[in-house]
Amino acid sequence: MSERLQLSCRHPPMKISPKRKTPRRGTRAGRKIPAIIGSIGKLKYVIENLRDLADLTVDELKQIYETEDVQWEGKKMQIVLAIADKRTQVAYGSHDEEDVEYVADDTGTKEIAETSRDEEEEARRKGSDERRREAEHQKVNQGLRTLTPVRIRTEDDEAWSVDLFSTFGKKEKDDARNFKLTSQGGDSWCGGWKSIRKAFGNSIIVVNGSSKKLCECKHFLEKGGTCVVSRLRKWKPKVGPDKQFLISALGNPSRVNQLKRCSLEELVRLNGSAKEFQRASTMAYLRRLISRTIKEGFAWHVNAKLTVRLKFDDRIRMVEVRKLVNDKLQEMELPVCLKTVARSQIRIVGTKNPSVVDSLHNQRVFARAEVLTCTCAGLPYPRIGDHMQFRLQEMEGVDPLLCYANNIPKLPHPDRVQLLRKEITDGLLGWSNCRAQTTSVSKEEVARCITTNHMQQGDGRFLSMSKVMDLKRKLEGLVLTPLDQNPGETLVLCSKVYYEAMISLFVGNPGYVPVDIEEKEILRRSKQALKDEGLLKFARWDKKGRQTEDDSRSFAPLLWLGVDGFVASMRPSVYTPVPDEEEEEEEEEEEEEEKEEEKGEEEEEEGEGEGEVEEEEEEEEEEEEEEEDEEERVHHHHRSD
Numbered sequence: 001m002s003e004r005l006q007l008s009c010r011h012p013p014m015k016i017s018p019k020r021k022t023p024r025r026g027t028r029a030g031r032k033i034p035a036i037i038g039s040i041g042k043l044k045y046v047i048e049n050l051r052d053l054a055d056l057t058v059d060e061l062k063q064i065y066e067t068e069d070v071q072w073e074g075k076k077m078q079i080v081l082a083i084a085d086k087r088t089q090v091a092y093g094s095h096d097e098e099d100v101e102y103v104a105d106d107t108g109t110k111e112i113a114e115t116s117r118d119e120e121e122e123a124r125r126k127g128s129d130e131r132r133r134e135a136e137h138q139k140v141n142q143g144l145r146t147l148t149p150v151r152i153r154t155e156d157d158e159a160w161s162v163d164l165f166s167t168f169g170k171k172e173k174d175d176a177r178n179f180k181l182t183s184q185g186g187d188s189w190c191g192g193w194k195s196i197r198k199a200f201g202n203s204i205i206v207v208n209g210s211s212k213k214l215c216e217c218k219h220f221l222e223k224g225g226t227c228v229v230s231r232l233r234k235w236k237p238k239v240g241p242d243k244q245f246l247i248s249a250l251g252n253p254s255r256v257n258q259l260k261r262c263s264l265e266e267l268v269r270l271n272g273s274a275k276e277f278q279r280a281s282t283m284a285y286l287r288r289l290i291s292r293t294i295k296e297g298f299a300w301h302v303n304a305k306l307t308v309r310l311k312f313d314d315r316i317r318m319v320e321v322r323k324l325v326n327d328k329l330q331e332m333e334l335p336v337c338l339k340t341v342a343r344s345q346i347r348i349v350g351t352k353n354p355s356v357v358d359s360l361h362n363q364r365v366f367a368r369a370e371v372l373t374c375t376c377a378g379l380p381y382p383r384i385g386d387h388m389q390f391r392l393q394e395m396e397g398v399d400p401l402l403c404y405a406n407n408i409p410k411l412p413h414p415d416r417v418q419l420l421r422k423e424i425t426d427g428l429l430g431w432s433n434c435r436a437q438t439t440s441v442s443k444e445e446v447a448r449c450i451t452t453n454h455m456q457q458g459d460g461r462f463l464s465m466s467k468v469m470d471l472k473r474k475l476e477g478l479v480l481t482p483l484d485q486n487p488g489e490t491l492v493l494c495s496k497v498y499y500e501a502m503i504s505l506f507v508g509n510p511g512y513v514p515v516d517i518e519e520k521e522i523l524r525r526s527k528q529a530l531k532d533e534g535l536l537k538f539a540r541w542d543k544k545g546r547q548t549e550d551d552s553r554s555f556a557p558l559l560w561l562g563v564d565g566f567v568a569s570m571r572p573s574v575y576t577p578v579p580d581e582e583e584e585e586e587e588e589e590e591e592e593e594e595k596e597e598e599k600g601e602e603e604e605e606e607g608e609g610e611g612e613v614e615e616e617e618e619e620e621e622e623e624e625e626e627e628e629d630e631e632e633r634v635h636h637h638h639r640s641d
Contacts, residue, residue, distance in 0.1 A: 033049060033052070035091040042091075042092050045087075045092075046084055046088055049084040049087055049088070050080065053083055053084060058076055058079075061076065061083070064083055065079060068083065068086055070082050070083050147186075148185075148186040148187050148188060149162040149190055150162065150164070150183060150185065150187075150188065150189055150222060151184040151186065152164055152167065152181060152182065152184070152221070154167065154181055155180075160184065162190040163191065164196055165190070165191050165195060165199065165200075168196075168199070168203075168232065171232055172200075172232055172234045177229075178228070178229065178230055178231070178232075180227075180229075181205075181226070181228070181229050183220075183221045183224050183225060183226075185221075185222055185225075186222060196214075197214070197215045197218075199234055200233065200235075201235070202214070202215070202233045202235065203229060203232050203233045203234075204230045204231040204233075205227050205228070205229055205230070206227060206228040206229075206230050207220055207225075207227045239276070240273070242269055242270050242273035243273050243277075245270070246274060246277075246286055250282070250286075259289065259290065259293045260293060264294065264298050264300070264335055264337060264338070265337045267290055267293060267294050268294075268337040268338065268340075268341060270290055271287055271290045271302055272341075274286040274287045274290065287303065300335075300433055301432045301433055302341060303345075304431060305345040305346070305347055306325070306329070306342055306345060306346050306347065306427065306428070307349060308325060308347070308423060308427030308428075309349050309350075309351050309426075310348065310349070310350050310351065311419065311423070312350045312351065312352065312353050313410075313416065313450075315416070315451050315452075316420065316449060317450070318348055320449040321348055321420075322346060324441070324448075324449060325346055325348075325424065325427070327445075328424075328428055329343060331439070332434070332439070338433065342433065352408070353408050353410075354408070355405070355406055355407065355408045355409075356402060356404070356407050356408075356409065356463075356468060356490075357405045357406065357482065359468050359469070360405065360472055360480055361405065361480050361481060361482060361490065362479065363479055363480065363498070366495055366498055366499070367502070369499075372495040372496055372499035373496055374387060374494055374495070375477035375495050376477075376478065376496075379478075382394055387493070387494035387497045388492065388497075389492070389493040389494065389497055390491075390492055390493075391491060391492070392480075392489070392491075392492060395492070401462075401463040402468065403489070404488045404489075405482060405488050405490050407463055409462075409463040409464055409465045409468050410463065410465065411465055412465060416450060417443055417450060418443070420449060420450065421441050421446045424441050424446065425439065425441050475492060477495065478493065478495065479493050479494070479498040480492055481493075481498075
C-alpha cells in the first residue's frame with residue numbers, strides 16, 4: 001500500500017543521458033582553403049587551416065596526417081601545427097626560400113601572344129569593388145612590411161634617438177638655433193613626418209654646402225648623413241587659450257560675466273587677443289565689451305590714444321619726440337600692462353601751417369558786401385581799361401614762391417624749443433589716463449628733438465610768413481581770388497570790377513530773377529514746371545536732400561527751370577544730402593498719379609485715328625525743338641556759373 005501511494009505521488013528519478021553531437025563521417029578537409037599570393041595571403045592561409053584543424057578530434061587528425069604523410073607528434077596541438085606547416089609548405093614552398101616564386105611566374109603564359117580579348121580586359125576600367133580590394137591589399141601589405149626607424153643625434157657622444165620632434169623641441173626651448181644633425185637613415189618616422197614638417201618645416205638646413213628647408217630634406221635624412229641646422233624655426237599656432245575663451249564667449253553670452261572676475265592684466269591680454277579675429281565687426285564687439293569692463297571695474301580707458309600735436313617744422317626729429325614721450329610715459333604711476341598698450345598707441349601728429357591761400361586770398365569778404373566802389377585809384381599796378389586787373393606773377397618784385405598760392409610759408413617763432421615743450425606737455429596732460437599727474441619736460445630734453453638750423457631768413461630757400469604779410473599790406477583794398485582752372489594762381493582786381501562781374505553774372509543776367517520765396521516752394525515749382533513741359537520723360541528728378549541753416553562761408557545760388565526761364569534764390573545756403581521722409585512720400589504719390597495719367601492717355605491714343613497720329617507727330621517735333629532750345633539755355637547758364 002505504501003509503495004502504491006509513493007508511486008502515485010512522486011515519480012522516481014530518471015537518468016538523463018548527456019547531449020552528444022552526431023559524429024562526423026568525414027573530415028573538414030573537403031572545404032578548400034584558397035592560397036592567396038603575398039605575405040598577407042600566406043598568413044590568412046595559415047590562420048584558416050589552424051581554425052579548421054582545431055575543431056577536429058584526435059581520430060580525425062590521425063586520418064589527415066596519415067593521408068598527407070605528416071610525422072606523428074603525440075599531442076593534439078603539436079599535430080595541428082605540424083599539419084598546418086605541411087600544408088603551408090606545399091602551397092607556398094620551403095621556409096628556406098627568401099623570395100617566394102609562384103607557379104604562375106614559371107609557366108609559359110608570358111610567351112603566349114596577347115589576344116584582342118586580353119587588350120580589352122586591360123583597357124576595361126576596374127569596378128569599385130575591385131579597386132577597393134586592391135587598395136586594402138596594398139595597405140595591409142605596406143603595414144606588415146619591415147620598418148626601420150630614422151635615428152638621429154645632435155652630438156657625437158650622444159645616444160641615438162628616434163624622436164626627432166622631441167629633439168628639436170628641446171633645442172628650440174634651449175634657444176639652440178645652430179647645431180649639427182646626424183642621421184643613420186631609415187624609412188619610418190616616430191610620430192610621423194607630417195607633424196615634424198608642420199612644426200619645423202621652415203627651419204634652414206645646410207646640406208653639402210647648400211641651404212634648404214627641413215621640409216625638403218626628408219629623403220636625405222632617410223638615406224642617412226650629416227647636416228647642419230643653421231636656423232631652427234618652430235611654428236606656433238595663434239589660437240591660444242585667450243582666443244578660445246573669446247570664441248566660447250561669442251557662442252555663450254553668459255560667459256561674458258566672467259570678464260568681471262578677471263584681473264586687469266588678463267583683460268588687457270584678452271583685448272590684444274581680440275585682434276586675431278578676421279572679421280572687423282567681431283573684433284570691435286569683443287574690444288567694446290572688454291574696454292567697458294576695464295572702465296567699470298578699474299576706471300582705465302584702455303583704448304584711449306596718447307596724441308601729441310606739433311606745428312610742422314622740418315627741424316623737429318619725430319623719432320626723438322617719440323622716445324621722449326615714451327620716457328615720460330614710463331615715469332607715470334600706471335600699471336605695467338597699461339603702459340605697454342599706451343606705448344603702442346602713441347600718435348605724433350603734425351598740424352598743417354596756413355598756406356598762402358589762407359593768408360592772402362580775401363574774395364569771400366568782398367562777396368558778402370552789398371555795394372563796392374573803386375579802390376585802385378593811384379596804385380601803380382597793371383590795368384585793363386580804367387581799373388586794375390592782373391595776375392600776381394605779372395607784378396614786379398614779387399617772390400616766385402608767392403605766385404603759387406598752395407605753398408606753405410615757414411612760421412617764425414622766437415623760441416621753438418619752448419613751443420615744442422608746451423606741445424608735448426599738453427599732449428601728455430590731455431591723455432585720459434593721465435589723471436592729473438604732474439609731468440615735467442625740461443628744455444634740455446626737448447633740445448635733443450630739434451636739429452640746428454643754419455638757414456637765414458633772406459637766403460631765399462624758403463618762404464617766410466613776413467613776405468606774405470608784406471604783400472597783403474601792399475594790395476590792401478584789392479580783391480585777391482584764385483582762378484578756377486588754375487587754383488595755384490592768384491588774380492588781383494579792383495573791387496568795383498569784382499562787384500560788377502558778380503552783378504552781371506547773377507543779378508543783372510536776364511536769365512535770373514531774384515525772388516523772395518522759401519527754397520522748398522521753389523523746388524516744388526521747379527518740379528511742377530518740368531512735369532508740365534514733359535521733361536521728366538527722359539530726365540530724373542533728384543529727390544534726395546534738404547536745405548540746412550544759412551552758412552555765410554559758401555554761396556550756392558539755387559536754380560530752377562520754369563516756363564519763363566531760370567529763377568534764382570540769391571541768399572547763401574548749403575545743400576546737404578539728407579533725405580526728407582515727408583517729401584519722399586509726396587513724390588511717391590505724385591509718381592503714382594503720373595503713371596495713372598499716362599495709362600489713361602495711352603488708352604485714349606489707341607482709340608484715335610490715323611489723322612490724329614500725324615498731328616501728334618507734328619506736336620512732338622515742336623516739343624523736341626523747344627526742349628533743345630531750353631537745354632541750350634541750361635548749358636549756357638551753367639557754363640557762365
